[in-house]
Amino acid sequence: MASRSRSLKATVLTLTEFGEGHREALLLTESEGLLRAAVFGGAKSKLRGLVAPYQTGVAWLYSDPVKKSHKITDFDVTAWRPAIRESLVRTWCAALCAELCSRTHGTADWVLVNGFLDGIDRSSDAECRRGLLRFLWRILSHAGVAPDLSACARCCRIGTAVGQNGENEVLYYSPYEDACLCALCARAEERNFPIPAEAAAYLRATADREAREARALSLGPESEAALRNFLFFLASRLVGGSLRAVETGEGII
Numbered sequence: 635m636a637s638r639s640r641s642l643k644a645t646v647l648t649l650t651e652f653g654e655g656h657r658e659a660l661l662l663t664e665s666e667g668l669l670r671a672a673v674f675g676g677a678k679s680k681l682r683g684l685v686a687p688y689q690t691g692v693a694w695l696y697s698d699p700v701k702k703s704h705k706i707t708d709f710d711v712t713a714w715r716p717a718i719r720e721s722l723v724r725t726w727c728a729a730l731c732a733e734l735c736s737r738t739h740g741t742a743d744w745v746l747v748n749g750f751l752d753g754i755d756r757s758s759d760a761e762c763r764r765g766l767l768r769f770l771w772r773i774l775s776h777a778g779v780a781p782d783l784s785a786c787a788r789c790c791r792i793g794t795a796v797g798q799n800g801e802n803e804v805l806y807y808s809p810y811e812d813a814c815l816c817a818l819c820a821r822a823e824e825r826n827f828p829i830p831a832e833a834a835a836y837l838r839a840t841a842d843r844e845a846r847e848a849r850a851l852s853l854g855p856e857s858e859a860a861l862r863n864f865l866f867f868l869a870s871r872l873v874g875g876s877l878r879a880v881e882t883g884e885g886i887i
């Protein structure tokens with residue numbers, strides 16, 4: 635029988651109360667994906683401050699193989715990320731990240747998720763909004779469901795949105811085809827998700843280049859709003875239903 639006590643790297647995604655002051659943590663672990671573990675102890679327990687949402691550390695777990703349950707016996711925090719709780723935008727971005735991890739059943743990449751939480755912990759609200767778009771695109775790419783932005787899926791014209799000839803062409807994402815279409819091909823009913831050339835270039839840079847370079851690219855408010863609309867739709871489709879964070883995020887994000 636496998637050892638009942640072990641330690642592993644984990645990020646606390648959510649914490650919910652159960653029973654008499656006990657809590658259950660949803661952890662994203664580096665080696666075992668998602669894991670639910672009980673956190674026992676009342677208000678005076680030292681674990682209370684350690685096992686808190688968006689904190690990462692080494693968790694010591696005691697597992698009962700018969701009941702298939704886990705409990706956290708200690709948590710050595712390596713990343714506290716205190717600034718996430720100081721702004722509504724940061725907290726909201728972290729909550730959406732946690733919801734995506736949970737609803738994609740832990741397929742979210744460990745490095746990607748922790749990099750995003752580190753990023754929003756030290757960013758302004760405006761940077762967090764942009765960072766969220768890059769994070770969503772990476773999550774979708776990682777899951778293999780990010781549509782191709784380099785060519786129209788119908789006429790195969792390449793470089794449609796790049797603006798190679800000084801044009802500023804818009805690409806349209808068609809939910810019916812789950813693909814992008816050029817302005818010549820997209821019918822009126824296929825124009826709900828316009829992706830301006832600047833926005834498509836931003837996403838491509840997010841996938842191809844260093845984070846620093848992608849951050850430096852310009853993205854006007856209209857392009858940012860278009861990307862939010864497009865990426866929130868794809869993220870909802872990825873989890874197979876509407877995202878609670880997106881529904882409650884109006885006015886915040």
Ligand SMILES: [Zn+2]
Nearest residue numbers: 786789816819
């Ligand atoms: Zn076309």
